[in-house]
Amino acid sequence: MKAGVTRFFAVCAAAGLGSVAGCGTPEAPLPDPLALATAANESGAPRTLEVTLTAQETSWDFGASKPSPVWSYNGTVPGPLLDARVGDRLVVHFANRLPEATTVHWHGLRLPNGMDGAPDVSGPVAAGGTFTYDFILKDAGLFWFHPHLRTDVQVERGLTGVIRVRGVDEPVVGTDVDEERVLVFDDVRVNDDGTFPTYLDDNSKMMGREGNTLLVNGRRTPTLSLRPGALVRWRVLNVANGRFFNFHIPGVSFHVVGSDGGSFAEPYDTDHLLIAPAERYDVYFRAPSTPGMLPLTSEPYDRGHDSGVRPPVVIAQLNVSGAAVTSSRPFPNVAPIASPIPVGAGTPRLPFVLAEGTDARGEFKFTVNGATYPNVPTVSTRVGEPFVLRVENQSEMDHPFHLHGTFFQQLDRDGVAIAAGRRVAKDTIVIPAKATLNLAANFDEPGMWMYHCHINEHSEAGMMGMIHAAR
Numbered sequence: 001m002k003a004g005v006t007r008f009f010a011v012c013a014a015a016g017l018g019s020v021a022g023c024g025t026p027e028a029p030l031p032d033p034l035a036l037a038t039a040a041n042e043s044g045a046p047r048t049l050e051v052t053l054t055a056q057e058t059s060w061d062f063g064a065s066k067p068s069p070v071w072s073y074n075g076t077v078p079g080p081l082l083d084a085r086v087g088d089r090l091v092v093h094f095a096n097r098l099p100e101a102t103t104v105h106w107h108g109l110r111l112p113n114g115m116d117g118a119p120d121v122s123g124p125v126a127a128g129g130t131f132t133y134d135f136i137l138k139d140a141g142l143f144w145f146h147p148h149l150r151t152d153v154q155v156e157r158g159l160t161g162v163i164r165v166r167g168v169d170e171p172v173v174g175t176d177v178d179e180e181r182v183l184v185f186d187d188v189r190v191n192d193d194g195t196f197p198t199y200l201d202d203n204s205k206m207m208g209r210e211g212n213t214l215l216v217n218g219r220r221t222p223t224l225s226l227r228p229g230a231l232v233r234w235r236v237l238n239v240a241n242g243r244f245f246n247f248h249i250p251g252v253s254f255h256v257v258g259s260d261g262g263s264f265a266e267p268y269d270t271d272h273l274l275i276a277p278a279e280r281y282d283v284y285f286r287a288p289s290t291p292g293m294l295p296l297t298s299e300p301y302d303r304g305h306d307s308g309v310r311p312p313v314v315i316a317q318l319n320v321s322g323a324a325v326t327s328s329r330p331f332p333n334v335a336p337i338a339s340p341i342p343v344g345a346g347t348p349r350l351p352f353v354l355a356e357g358t359d360a361r362g363e364f365k366f367t368v369n370g371a372t373y374p375n376v377p378t379v380s381t382r383v384g385e386p387f388v389l390r391v392e393n394q395s396e397m398d399h400p401f402h403l404h405g406t407f408f409q410q411l412d413r414d415g416v417a418i419a420a421g422r423r424v425a426k427d428t429i430v431i432p433a434k435a436t437l438n439l440a441a442n443f444d445e446p447g448m449w450m451y452h453c454h455i456n457e458h459s460e461a462g463m464m465g466m467i468h469a470a471r
């Protein structure tokens, strides 16, 4: 945007005079402050998205007295939205201009093992180094990318981005829904002068660091405009290190149609939507029919160690205004993407026990099967052969469990079966404190696939391991 245009928007937008006479031209609408950056497609080939992605130091305004020294992909927090269709080829020319090594992990995508960005599989990308990621987007859904090295620090500093892979029968804005947004929820902890604290307190080490600044698409407590009565689709993603969001809008019910890489055969309605770090949800709701301001809050949720004893926090304001929508579109029909993974008496069961404790020096440690990564014994399975991950959480707090390279489907919790219509292709799921979940999975690519808690402080403190999928 040119400087003159910027000044026009600054003056007229601040005065609330968007298009009022006397505020001059241009005719262009005000820029959407929540629009995600995009990356230019460098390919002319059909069904190919080819982009350059550069991890670099940038400054970004989180609302502190000074901008923060973030690490970003292509200069924005979050990084660019990569928009593609299922079956497309994605080529990413990655350059690391950070002062330390990193990788790019493509969270939730099924891809060849060497493209997964796991540093112990394909090696880190050194400071100043480059790597080209190149693979086919096999599944529709909302996915994301982030480093898989010093994840607690590198993700916190701003290295996140979104991949939206559209399916063949996606609802169309203007025909099936009135509007659609991709919303990236995050929190960062910044000092008054915008710098990042270097010291991590004990509570952050134990619970995962929660920030003092809540962000939607990189903006602090923004205002989102909605037309009265509009049918809205939100595709939401939580990229926070440790915070669980428990969304609530007064008087609004969320119609939940999908999560991670799948759709529910039986969508459900809820007025509270819990989303743990790294999860995604695909939800619809109808905006209130009367104009006004509504808060989007995160309501208390106890994820262990008395973490639910605190007031709600406001994440954003919803400004319901403008011409009312009278079309009263119904919620779209969404076909389930995944079919059930067959599980029988002979299906192999792989046990994973999650626990917390302290090491000999008194530091917190988070273990899988009694060990911390990289000392957790690798377990083995075979490509194309369904297996069941039996994940038992012996600790006093929830852990969002993430598996690379494929999806899983939750079969039960503590022996109580999940209804078939509520099984969905997930890559990240909350294992509640003291609970046991059975998850059916099946790799279609060979290799060493990581699994870990997606509270980044926990995976860095040991709650991580590998599954070997042999041919």
Ligand SMILES: [Cu+2]
Pocket: 366, 398, 399, 400, 453, 454, 455, 458, 459, 463
């Ligand atoms: Cu954890």
